[in-house]
Amino acid sequence: MTKNLILKAKGDEKSELVLKNCKIINVFTNEIIEGDIAIDKGYIVGIGQYEGQKEIDLNGKYLSPGFIDGHVHIESSMSSPSQFARVIVPRGVTSIIADPHEIANVKGIEGIKYIIDESKTVPLDVYIMLPSCVPATNFENAGAILEAEDLKELMYEESVLGLGEMMNYPGVISMDEKVIEKLVLFKDKVIDGHGPAIDGKDLNAYVAAGIATEHECSTLEEVINRVRLGMYILLREGSAAKDLRNIIKAVNKDNLRRFLFCTDDKHPEDLINEGTIDFNIKLAIKEGIDPIDAIKMATLNAAECYRLKGKGAIAPGYIADLVVIDNLEDFNIVKVFKNGDLVAENKKALFDTRIHLPKNMIDSVRIKEVRIEDLQIPMKSNKANIIGVIENSLVTEKLVEEVKTVNGYFEYSHNDILKLVVIERHFATGNIGVGLIKNFKLKNGAIG
Numbered sequence: 001m002t003k004n005l006i007l008k009a010k011g012d013e014k015s016e017l018v019l020k021n022c023k024i025i026n027v028f029t030n031e032i033i034e035g036d037i038a039i040d041k042g043y044i045v046g047i048g049q050y051e052g053q054k055e056i057d058l059n060g061k062y063l064s065p066g067f068i069d070g071h072v073h074i075e076s077s078m079s080s081p082s083q084f085a086r087v088i089v090p091r092g093v094t095s096i097i098a099d100p101h102e103i104a105n106v107k108g109i110e111g112i113k114y115i116i117d118e119s120k121t122v123p124l125d126v127y128i129m130l131p132s133c134v135p136a137t138n139f140e141n142a143g144a145i146l147e148a149e150d151l152k153e154l155m156y157e158e159s160v161l162g163l164g165e166m167m168n169y170p171g172v173i174s175m176d177e178k179v180i181e182k183l184v185l186f187k188d189k190v191i192d193g194h195g196p197a198i199d200g201k202d203l204n205a206y207v208a209a210g211i212a213t214e215h216e217c218s219t220l221e222e223v224i225n226r227v228r229l230g231m232y233i234l235l236r237e238g239s240a241a242k243d244l245r246n247i248i249k250a251v252n253k254d255n256l257r258r259f260l261f262c263t264d265d266k267h268p269e270d271l272i273n274e275g276t277i278d279f280n281i282k283l284a285i286k287e288g289i290d291p292i293d294a295i296k297m298a299t300l301n302a303a304e305c306y307r308l309k310g311k312g313a314i315a316p317g318y319i320a321d322l323v324v325i326d327n328l329e330d331f332n333i334v335k336v337f338k339n340g341d342l343v344a345e346n347k348k349a350l351f352d353t354r355i356h357l358p359k360n361m362i363d364s365v366r367i368k369e370v371r372i373e374d375l376q377i378p379m380k381s382n383k384a385n386i387i388g389v390i391e392n393s394l395v396t397e398k399l400v401e402e403v404k405t406v407n408g409y410f411e412y413s414h415n416d417i418l419k420l421v422v423i424e425r426h427f428a429t430g431n432i433g434v435g436l437i438k439n440f441k442l443k444n445g446a447i448g
Contacts, residue, residue: 001041008038008045009316015040017340018052019322022063027296027313037063039320042339046316056342058324061334064295065313066094066321067277068302069263070234071165071192071215074115074126075102076265081115082353085122087268089351090344091275092333094124094321097262097306099164099192101131106364106426108134108144109153114361116159123338123351125321127306129164129192130154132182136167143364143426148181155185161306162189165215169195172209173202183209190306193231196222196395207231213305215262218243218395223250227258232305234262235297237280239270242392244280248287256293260302282331291328367423368430375421377410377434379403384410386417389439399438410436418442 008015015038024033024047038050069088074096077084088096098119103111112130119126130151135142154160163186166172171179172195183191187210196216198206207229215234217223223233227250235251237244241264251259261280275282277298284294303312310319320340326332336344343351377384382405388397404413412418417438424431 005040005043005045005317008040011046011050015045015050015052016054018050018055019063020055020057021060022058023060024314025062025064025292025295027065027292027300028315030290030292030296032062032292034060037314037320037322039337039340042320042341043310044314044316044318044320047314062325062328063314064092064323064325065299065311065318066323066336066338067092067281067298068260068306068308068312069093069096069277070260070302070305071129071213071236071262071264072096072098073102073265074098074100076239077268077271079268080355080357081118081124081126082122082355085119085124086349086351086353087271088276089122089124089336089338090333090347090349091278092323092325092336093276093278094323094336094338095127095302095308095311096124097127097129097161097302099129099131101134101136101164103361104131104134104144104146105136106143107361108146109150110360111144112154114358116154116157118356119159121356122353123341123343125311126159127308128154128157128160129162129190130160130186131164132191133165133167141424141426141429141431147178148185151182151185155189160189162186163191165192165194166211167194169193169198169206172211173198173205186210199225203229215264216394217247218393220247220250223247227255231258232301233259235259235280235284236262236264237283238264239267240265240392241394244283245287248284248289251289251297253293256297257301257304259297260305261298278331278333285328285331291331365425366428367425368428370423370432374432375419375434377419377436378408379405379410384417384436386436386438387420389437391439401438403436416441 007013017039019037035048036050038046074084100112100115134146191211193211193214195206213232214226215236235244261277281294285291300312322337324335382402384403386399388399404411420435420437422433
């Protein structure tokens, strides 16, 4: 293999594929280099003037490394990994860092195994961060409980990079024994964070525990405090949480290498209509980030953060995950190559996928009969505690407002104060929580 690559790099033999007349985006030097790219056995072997067994003329179009989504829950797309790949690969995403904690909360280890196995069938590298908090809180009713001992079974899987977002930051700071066991187990791997509210010495403790990344920042102060301590910051633009525009103002030439992009949770219609990491790049450019810097954040920075050897750049010896872009203003994705193979063109996937849903992954909802009276909210007065939604944010506010009551119960009155109902769905226990939410902007009907 090594001798073959050397021969092809020297030009002594023709490479399997040569992309001709490229404007190559060099994320190491922030240059645009005009030339050819020689590819063999899925690797880039040379940059310059080459002849290939097969040649594709890019006619001066830009060539970027494949994009990397630094933190995503595939389950939020409401599709299988294979169908998810059909949507995001044509947008230039060739690798993702997936945290399957949503399916793990329902199906435990078997759910994670499903994501790993299904992901092997598509031209997309799906790396796994094993869920750190299943259930998310001690008072949650989940379908599974995953402790450190349970995670050992999967931690040496080839696709597993580390421990997923540590939502139990109080458990880190208070040195909860079960949390510490997980941190120790993954001390030599990457550990993702989820602790936006921490500051001061508690933040020092959180970072000292080995937590390396944060994707929940919503203020410039949170970003700067974490970068100063060496954390990587993931600039998120999803369906519910749209933080990128708010916090990208913290990015400058001095600290640029500590930032990367993620979508976290993005729904199908937004993936189709907006895109994925390509959308983050476009937004960053609109907010004043240099186009090559924006691409660097989507490629090299993410690869280095998650220790992905051979990813994130166009250089000899790197994996040939490549994106062809028409220009850096419109930023339209024209072609996508995965391991040197053309896998998407003009936003259309060129690969087939199988839909495989094992029996143990379906028919998981168990609900006890729900009566109308179970959904009523008894009121002692006409003042109520209400969850206030903040648009494009996961952060909410506590509101106390007057509401309409009838016969001692809350009554909807077309003022955007709605009932929010949480029904236990794993074991049909009959547990139901009912509260009030404002600014959700649902005009009629119900969603679930």
